[in-house]
Amino acid sequence: MGGHVLGTALGDGSSVVYIGQQIVTQVLREDTSALPPDVVRAMSRDNVAGVIGGNEIREALTIWRPDHVVPAAVSFAQLVSWQRDLTAEGRPDDASGRMACAVAGVMECAVTAEFLADVFPDVLTSDRLTTVARLAGLGTDVLGVDPVRSLLECAAFEAQPLVAAPGAVLARVVAAFVVLSGMDRTDSRLKDWSVARGLVVQLNDAIAEFTRPAPGLRLVISLADVRRGSQGDAEYWLMRGDTLVGTGDPISTGHEQTGVVEAVKYALQWAREHLKVDETLVHVDVAAPVSLLVDLMSRTWALEDLPVGTFRFGARHSLLMRWSGRLCPDPSVPDVTDIAEINDAARIALQEMARGAEPITWLGHDDFHAESGEELKRRLAAGRMGAAIGFGETATLERALTALLPYTPIVVWPRPGASDLDEAFRARVRAYWHRQPQDFADAYRRNVAGHSCDACLCDLHSVSHDEPWLDFCWLMTRRTVAAPEETR
Secondary structure, three states, rough: OOOEEEEEEEEOOOOOEOOOEEEOOOOOOOOOOOOHHHHHHHHHOOOOOOOOHHHHHHHHHHHHHHOOOHHHHHHOOHHHHEEEEEEEEHHOOHHHHHHHHHHHHHHHHHHHHHHHHHHHHHOOOOHHHHHHHHHHHOHHHHHHHOOOHHHHHHHHHOOOOOOOOOOOOHHHHHHHHHHHHHOOOHHHHHHHHHHOOOOHHHHHHHHHHHHHOOEEEEEEEEOOOOOOEEEEEEEEEEEEEEEEEEEOOOOEEEHHHHHHOOOHHHHHHHHHOOOOOOOOOOOOEEEEEEHHHHHOOOOOHHHHOOOOOOOOOOHEEEEEEEHHHOOOOOOOOOOOOOOHHHHHHHHHHHHHOOOOOOOEEOHHHHHOOOOHHHHHHHHOOOOOOEEEEOOOOOOHHHHHHHHHOOOOOEEEEEEEOOOOOOOOHHHHHHHHHHHOOHHHHHHHHHHOOOOOHHHHHOOOOEEOOOHHHHHHHHHHHHHHHHHHHHHH
């Protein structure tokens, strides 16, 4: 079994058996009049085990009772019967412990499936269940012919970490339903579900994670005018939510490390002068043309690792890298001049990504060869590649970014020196995809500061353009277009 499970409190709760870290509540009461409606509905089902749960039951049963016939379908009544037999045996050895946990896990999933069907009927669509899986950190490939049951059983048996509270991943699944439905988190039905399982904290934490607002205060630094071989102006703005707090005077800088660092230091100092007394500047967006992005995200430059005062930039600030081509034309990508067109397409792609089964398309080294470049461009221009593209080793990073950034709002690749881009790495990226882009940047900052965090996120480079950034680009473009008329 991939983790530990939390059994459902179906009886009067007077008998609880602890098996290692497993918690299994026994069914003791024949009278069903006092049971919750979702339990009563589950008890009437003739088959409550999905593929994952059924396999768990069969494996456990062959160890617990080798001569017992494994049923093709597992009814809730059969689960109750097995629990009574386990209680009567009173021998918490490995075999009975494994069986008790398998039974309790399937029972829990059966009851929670009834709860979800009753409370969240509008979320029970293929698109939304795919989003639930992604938010909960589960692979969307778990959704089979019985997607709700598969989702719950994966959470109970396969995705549950041993270091987490029993039922923690199940709570994430329910939290995802809450967020997608817009349900009031104080609803008594939700409270009853979480209290009965001891998952109040886990449920509330997951809801808070999924509904975390975008950073209220952020500094945007544009290096769009900084080009190779010439001086350019760095611009910067301080945003509080969707409101522009102020615009600093442009500072001239060159396309070299020292010049960029001085421009960033100057912008940070300016921004701090405009903060309220209780505000701290953490979130910084840096937009640059492809030619500069390649340097800023290389092993030698690594903007996050450069000192911008007493501390390195990434130690005190959460840095999001943006492509300036969505603010104004990028001379290093001369074929793209219609900013409104690519930003409108990006917004649609992001909205479709939230409903799609696979959040990211992975490209291989061969996709960037000269002979395959035209085919890649045709696929991108047809809009068939999705909102997010990832890649590993390429001929050059500049070629990859130049090819991809006009067509896709999110591009990701391993940081220099990170682990190989194997299937395990890709699976972890998919599992944590709901945390991009801000949590990806926060993870690097926390790691630099010495806090433990997910290695997958720290190892990932990204140039990301979420809807708040597209809103900012629209705001800046609108101000630029409207300026001549305002001066008349």
